[in-house]
Amino acid sequence: MAFNILDAVKGFLTPDILSRAASYMGEPETSVSKALNGLIPASLLGITLKAESGGAQAVLDAANKANNTGILNSLASAYSAGGGGIPDFAPGLLSSVLGDKVGGIANAIAQFAGVKGSSAATLVGSVVPLILGLIGKHASGNNLNASDLSGMLARQKSAFMNALPPGLNLSGVVPGVVTGAERTVHEARHAVHETTQTKVNEGRWLTPVLLGVAAIALLLYLVKGCGGHKDDDKLVSHAPVTHDTVAHTEPAAAAVTRTSMMVKLPDGTELDAYRGGIEDQLVACLNDAACTAGKDRWFDFDNINFETGSSTLTGESQKQVGNLVAILKAYPKLKIKIGGYTDKTGDAAANQKLSQDRAEAVMNAIKNSGGTSGQVTGAEGYGSQFAKIPETASDEERKVDRRISVQVREK
The missing domain is CATH 3.30.1330.60 (OmpA-like domain)
Known part of the structure; x- marks a missing residue:
């Protein structure tokens, strides 16, 4: 059976891990679940675009590194009082596969799911390495090279697109994204624009600085220390x-x-x-x-x-x-x-x-x-x-x- 990365990631994020993450971040489980439903396909699209734009080897290297960190065995413990949420190695991995898309994705997830900016940062900083770890495990077990990996991601790209939930606005973050619910996205974007003037002080989304390269470092500073x-x-x-x-x-x-x-x-x-x-x-x-x-x-x-x-x-x-x-x-x-x-x-x-x-x-x-x-x-x-x-x-x-x-x- 062909490896389905979407199913693999969703299957790994068990109800226990979801509960731990929600408790750690002080968010409702429903909001964290909603955030993950958007973050997983959005991150996979960002990783796929990296591979398609000549960065397949960088993706493979990052995936192997993530797999070797043992994150597949330690993610649950990260969501504990002493776990830190974001692994120490996360910023380097985020930089290598998502570059300046990190903050944009986190912002989009925070707006879409209604979670705090720090919570979105924690999810990006822990779930993206998990995704890479699962890819790395599959690549290692099947002796995939960079070209093989790029092909696998390309074949599943449409599934990533279809998995994007209506209302998740990735405009300007992940180029070429069309979810099949453009009207919903447009309306959501309009609603965000209309409410921004009254909600700018709510502190539920990351600051604009996270839209740039500084996001990679600040994700760690904001959440982990x-x-x-x-x-x-x-x-x-x-x-x-x-x-x-x-x-x-x-x-x-x-x-x-x-x-x-x-x-x-x-x-x-x-x-x-x-x-x-x-x-x-x-x-x-x-x-x-x-x-x-x-x-x-x-x-x-x-x-x-x-x-x-x-x-x-x-x-x-x-x-x-x-x-x-x-x-x-x-x-x-x-x-x-x-x-x-x-x-x-x-x-x-x-x-x-x-x-x-x-x-x-x-x-x-x-x-x-x-x-x-x-x-x-x-x-x-x-x-x-x-x-x-x-x-x-x-x-x-x-x-x-x-x-x-x-x-x-x-x-």
């Missing part, structure tokens, strides 16, 4: 959120409208928080035995803000400070450390001082609100030394390097 550095001579990593630099203040809450939720603590306290926010993520980790404390367990505040160019917390920040204090009280074994970061703009020494002052300001606010010194072990400012985005990038791009974070040292 901003790389590692030394902290107490131990390697740590952080996932980014948006916070101020020396020269600019922008409240995190002003950029997005998020979904509210109640986070329940063991002592019966219920916190008014945001789905996917620090309270949600931190409590999920504390309740998960697989989420271990230590050097690489960091969580980023998403509603801690400062007055411009200072370490003075804004009044709205007190709510999240209070929530963290409640978490500390509910988990008496929990010990944390506060870290502060800036982007690369401005003077490095001034950035380091500001990040230190801000980290200490948050630590002191926690203690003054009832957190004990025994649970809040310290604060450290790292300035811009671990920033990844170039100084010449736009302010929107550089936001991923500006944050205040909490390290779980013991739980």
